[in-house]
Amino acid sequence: MPWWLELIRAIVGTIILFTGVAVVAAMFGVLLERKISGWMQSRLGPKHVGPQGLLQTLADTLKLLQKENIVPHRADRAIFATAVIVVPLAALLDYVVIPFGTTRWGPLIFRDLNVGVVYFAATSSLVVVGILMAGWGSNNKYALLGGLRSAAQMVSYEIPMGLSLITVALMAGSLSTVTIVNAQAGLWYIVAQPVAFLVFLTAATAEVNRVPFDLVEAESELVAGYFSEYSGMRFALFQLGEYGEMFAMAGMAVTLFLGGWRGPVLPPVLWFVIKLYALIFVFMWVRWTYPRFRIDQLLNFSWKVLIPVSLLNLVATAFVVMVMHR
Amino acid sequence: MLLDWGYVAVFAIVGAILAALPLLVIWLIAPRSAYPQKLETYESGVPTIGQAWSQFNVRYYLFSLVFVVFDVEIIYLYPWAVVARSGGALAFVEILIFLVILTLGLVYAWRKGALEWV
Numbered sequence: 392m393p394w395w396l397e398l399i400r401a402i403v404g405t406i407i408l409f410t411g412v413a414v415v416a417a418m419f420g421v422l423l424e425r426k427i428s429g430w431m432q433s434r435l436g437p438k439h440v441g442p443q444g445l446l447q448t449l450a451d452t453l454k455l456l457q458k459e460n461i462v463p464h465r466a467d468r469a470i471f472a473t474a475v476i477v478v479p480l481a482a483l484l485d486y487v488v489i490p491f492g493t494t495r496w497g498p499l500i501f502r503d504l505n506v507g508v509v510y511f512a513a514t515s516s517l518v519v520v521g522i523l524m525a526g527w528g529s530n531n532k533y534a535l536l537g538g539l540r541s542a543a544q545m546v547s548y549e550i551p552m553g554l555s556l557i558t559v560a561l562m563a564g565s566l567s568t569v570t571i572v573n574a575q576a577g578l579w580y581i582v583a584q585p586v587a588f589l590v591f592l593t594a595a596t597a598e599v600n601r602v603p604f605d606l607v608e609a610e611s612e613l614v615a616g617y618f619s620e621y622s623g624m625r626f627a628l629f630q631l632g633e634y635g636e637m638f639a640m641a642g643m644a645v646t647l648f649l650g651g652w653r654g655p656v657l658p659p660v661l662w663f664v665i666k667l668y669a670l671i672f673v674f675m676w677v678r679w680t681y682p683r684f685r686i687d688q689l690l691n692f693s694w695k696v697l698i699p700v701s702l703l704n705l706v707a708t709a710f711v712v713m714v715m716h717r
Numbered sequence: 718m719l720l721d722w723g724y725v726a727v728f729a730i731v732g733a734i735l736a737a738l739p740l741l742v743i744w745l746i747a748p749r750s751a752y753p754q755k756l757e758t759y760e761s762g763v764p765t766i767g768q769a770w771s772q773f774n775v776r777y778y779l780f781s782l783v784f785v786v787f788d789v790e791i792i793y794l795y796p797w798a799v800v801a802r803s804g805g806a807l808a809f810v811e812i813l814i815f816l817v818i819l820t821l822g823l824v825y826a827w828r829k830g831a832l833e834w835v
Contacts, residue, residue: 403732463757475736483736502728505721506795531760539775550784554791557795564801566799614759624747690832694823696785709813
């Protein structure tokens with residue numbers, strides 16, 4: 392293919408992926424969160440805009456577009472403004488290596504990098520850069536505390552997540568996400584690696600700053616945490632980043648442990664979506680089940696429980712792989 | 718290989734432009750009516766006291782030092798994970814020695830109290 396055709400393909404792919412994430416993850420995700428929250432608390436949730444409140448988030452976005460854009464006069468304008476681009480972009484970069492399904496022409500993925508898993512580990516931790524920028528640039532005490540907590544969370548939960556990613560890569564003998572999905576043709580890795588799956592899910596919850604690890608934006612102590620000072624559309628972009636990251640983590644968990652697009656009868660893409668939303672539901676279920684951790688409990692849990700457990704799991708897996716392939 | 722990363726670069730650039738697009742829209746259509754009180758930093762409704770950019774006790778710096786060690790360890794484990802099958806017993810024993818040394822490091826940090834919230 393000539394280079395300009397490749398370029399057009401890449402640009403069109405990016406635009407499709409970006410719009411898809413904005414609509415499916417952010418808009419529908421927020422609605423789902425509100426509906427499920429309502430259901431779990433015996434109330435109805437949004438109901439008036441569109442059929443059963445389906446258009447609520449769209450209406451909210453249109454409203455936010457018309458809101459004034461306030462930059463506090465003490466803020467560091469450059470950092471304050473760039474942080475809103477860094478957070479959603481970092482979340483979206485994850486989607487490059489997530490295979491959504493398969494077709495006659497090959498797997499449905501933006502680019503099947505041969506180091507896909509390492510790439511995912513790298514980009515998923517980039518969000519914290521944006522959060523730290525927002526916290527520092529706001530020059531607000533609550534925001535700064537939120538940003539610093541986010542950094543603490545990242546340095547602790549990055550390691551158990553990396554270790555569980557390595558365990559899966561070890562099982563499949565490859566770092567490419569498509570190869571990992573294909574390696575699960577016989578047995579999903581959630582069966583072979585339940586410990587790694589639980590560690591990954593816990594670390595993912597911590598990395599996307601959701602309850603019970605939502606100290607970064609703990610509304611009862613830090614107002615809204617790192618985005619306290621952000622108004623209007625900038626706030627919406629942070630929400631896009633947050634929900635985009637959550638869906639990316641769930642998508643990666645599906646890819647690594649739940650067999651990706653694999654399943655009987657139904658088309659592959661549909662299987663992927665079903666598994667994705669099942670995991671999203673688990674995230675939201677956990678939100679209304681557990682109270683928030685304290686920051687020292689949160690760090691201790693990672694260093695004294697998750698890391699030793701996942702190290703042991705890795706050694707055991709390495710032993711089994713060695714015995715099986717001798 | 719190079720083409721793969723070319724795609725990622727295009728994705729990053731176009732993605733940044735798309736993320737900045739809503740900011741252009743609000744710059745065009747959002748109302749502007751700023752006055753000093755509105756531009757004040759939020760501090761629960763009372764006048765803001767001082768800057769947030771002051772000396773701050775980052776209490777988890779010991780965790781971040783241990784993190785650096787472990788993150789480097791993880792980078793070494795990724796290539797091993799790919800070749801572990803062909804490496805056989807030798808690769809297993811080698812990585813075991815590597816992991817034991819690092820675990821000793823974790824145990825040392827733990828015993829020294831580096832993993833306590835100070």
